[in-house]
Amino acid sequence: MSPVYLGLGANLGDPIETLHRAVAALRAAPGLHNVTCSALYASKPMGPQDQPDYVNAVVRGYTSLPPEALLDVVQQIEHAHGRVRKERWGARTLDIDILLYGEQQIATERLNIPHVGLELREFVLIPLAEIAPTLDLPSGKSVKSLAERIPLNGLVKIAP
Numbered sequence: 712m713s714p715v716y717l718g719l720g721a722n723l724g725d726p727i728e729t730l731h732r733a734v735a736a737l738r739a740a741p742g743l744h745n746v747t748c749s750a751l752y753a754s755k756p757m758g759p760q761d762q763p764d765y766v767n768a769v770v771r772g773y774t775s776l777p778p779e780a781l782l783d784v785v786q787q788i789e790h791a792h793g794r795v796r797k798e799r800w801g802a803r804t805l806d807i808d809i810l811l812y813g814e815q816q817i818a819t820e821r822l823n824i825p826h827v828g829l830e831l832r833e834f835v836l837i838p839l840a841e842i843a844p845t846l847d848l849p850s851g852k853s854v855k856s857l858a859e860r861i862p863l864n865g866l867v868k869i870a871p
């Protein structure tokens with residue numbers, strides 16, 4: 712079983728309810744075990760500012776699914792929550808990104824793991840450090856040190 716970390720984000724509809732339902736769906740997903748979720752965080756949009764603030768969280772699970780099969784599970788959950796990706800960096804009902812898959816470094820048509828934005832996004836690093844404070848990234852950097860240095864940009868914890 713590999714530990715996998717997923718980044719959840721939503722800023723349309725009822726983002727808090729959406730994230731709760733997405734975590735419940737991940738917990739029920741075949742092939743994903745011992746799912747743990749960070750607190751929920753409110754964050755300012757990265758990218759175009761003419762969109763609502765986001766609600767973000769990070770989930771850890773354990774899986775024997777190959778990365779592409781895990782992606783299929785994640786994309787099914789996104790679509791079940793009306794995942795409509797209009798413009799590239801626009802508002803969305805639900806985004807689930809695979810941030811980490813064990814120590815693996817994967818670059819295919821469908822998958823880039825570790826997620827490219829991982830080390831630059833407070834709305835990923837802070838919830839990730841909350842649930843995995845001793846984790847080192849495949850790059851060798853420690854999540855804790857990255858989280859201590861990243862500007863918070865107004866990020867606030869909104870729910871345990």
Ligand SMILES: CC1(C)Nc2nc(N)[nH]c(=O)c2N=C1O
Nearest residue numbers: 720754755756757758765800834
């Ligand atoms: C549009 C872009 C880059 N901005 C975001 N900004 C925030 N704060 N949270 C996100 O989850 C998020 N997701 C995105 O995809």
